[in-house]
Amino acid sequence: MAISEQSRATVLEGGGSPPARSIAGVFKKNASGYFFLAPWLIGFFCLTIGPALVSLYLSFTDFDLLQSPHWVGMANYVRMATADPKFTAAMHVTFIYVILSVPLKLAFALAVAMALNRGLKGLTVYRAIFYLPSLLGASVAIAVLWRQLFAADGMVNSVLAIFGIEGPSWISNPHYALYTLVILSVWQFGSPMIIFLAGLRQIPTDMYEAASLDGASAFRQFYRITLPLLSPVVFFNFVIQTIEAFKAFTPAFIVSGGSGGPINSTLFYTLYLYQEAFGYFRMGYASALAWVLVVIIAIFTAFSFLTTKYWVHYDE
Numbered sequence: 443m444a445i446s447e448q449s450r451a452t453v454l455e456g457g458g459s460p461p462a463r464s465i466a467g468v469f470k471k472n473a474s475g476y477f478f479l480a481p482w483l484i485g486f487f488c489l490t491i492g493p494a495l496v497s498l499y500l501s502f503t504d505f506d507l508l509q510s511p512h513w514v515g516m517a518n519y520v521r522m523a524t525a526d527p528k529f530t531a532a533m534h535v536t537f538i539y540v541i542l543s544v545p546l547k548l549a550f551a552l553a554v555a556m557a558l559n560r561g562l563k564g565l566t567v568y569r570a571i572f573y574l575p576s577l578l579g580a581s582v583a584i585a586v587l588w589r590q591l592f593a594a595d596g597m598v599n600s601v602l603a604i605f606g607i608e609g610p611s612w613i614s615n616p617h618y619a620l621y622t623l624v625i626l627s628v629w630q631f632g633s634p635m636i637i638f639l640a641g642l643r644q645i646p647t648d649m650y651e652a653a654s655l656d657g658a659s660a661f662r663q664f665y666r667i668t669l670p671l672l673s674p675v676v677f678f679n680f681v682i683q684t685i686e687a688f689k690a691f692t693p694a695f696i697v698s699g700g701s702g703g704p705i706n707s708t709l710f711y712t713l714y715l716y717q718e719a720f721g722y723f724r725m726g727y728a729s730a731l732a733w734v735l736v737v738i739i740a741i742f743t744a745f746s747f748l749t750t751k752y753w754v755h756y757d758e
Contacts, residue, residue, distance in 0.1 A: 501730035506723045518730035529731070531706045532714040535620060539710065540687040543627040548679055551631040555638035556668075569636065576632030584626070585696030589613055592622045613697050616707035623693050623708060634679040641675035642668070673754045681746050688739055691716065711735060 469476070476483075501518060503511035522529050558568055578584050591597050594611035602609040612618045645668065653663045669676070691712040694702065702709030702717070715735070719728035 497729045497732060500726050501733050503726040505726040505729075507725055508723070511726065514726070518727050519734075521727070522730060522734065528706065528709065528714055532702075532709045532711045535702075535707065535709050536688065536711040539620060539624060539627075539690065540684060542621075543624045544680065544683050544687050546624065547628045547631050547683060548634055548676070550628055551635040551679070552638050552672075552676075554631065555635045555642055558635075558639055559642040569639070572635055573632035575630045578630075582692060582696055585693045588622065588626050588693065589697045614704055616703075616705040619697070619704060619707045623690075623697065626693050627687065627690070634683060637675055637679055638672070641672050645671050670755045674756060677746070677750060677754045681743060684742060684746075685739055688735065688742075 500511060502513060502515055504514045505511040554572060558565055575584070592612035594614065598612065599609035610618060612622050649667050650663055653667060658666070689712060690710055694708045694710040694713045695716070698708045700713070702713050711731070712735070715728050715731045718724045718731060
């Protein structure tokens, strides 16, 4: 078969060159786009991927910031699993915090969102007020305020004293300290509330009207209509809030004074990681702790996505 002039020219110019010229052409064509993306790309590779890879390397070393890293292989991970009681305590406290704070926070946020969705007057004002604690976030100021509220002579005990109840020093008692942080997390329900409210606005009202005509109770409407149609939003909030709970640091650091006390009752995993890295300068071991947290969050996220087919309903 005769070779066309265009094919012959291509062969003469070199068989491997057209793809290279094509890639170069694409890059040249989109050069302006890459130029505007350059700050983000530089930040991503230099401030995210680069430090992450360095951290992964350091997790296999003995590094104290004063001497060069010394390769120790899996020693940090072995110590973590077999000879570190504080690691076990931090995991225990963190999982209790996640298990308690996330469901309570989401339930409270959904309840408030459903109340606001009933068409209250001044909805924007209520929405702003309820969102304000989340806007402040896990700031130092909020954590200091919380420590003052639950101190032995704080406002909480002052209110209880009016009713003749002598409250304990909440943040100094290992039986109550963690629960004060759970309450703080639930109080900052604004972000999931806004997302729930947006999801509720997307549910057709005629479905509720038809259910009411059929005699369905409010609870049955919630169970049969609201939850199934809102399940993608519930899933999104659940994953995001759980990841945030695993990463919680500032409240425990401020309330406990950085110690995780009393008796490790507020020793969050991230707080223990901070102590190892910047308290004892065991940067190699802290890097191993960080990567264990990454794996835990990744496993949780993957498991959450695998379970979506059983309870998350998407519109076809």
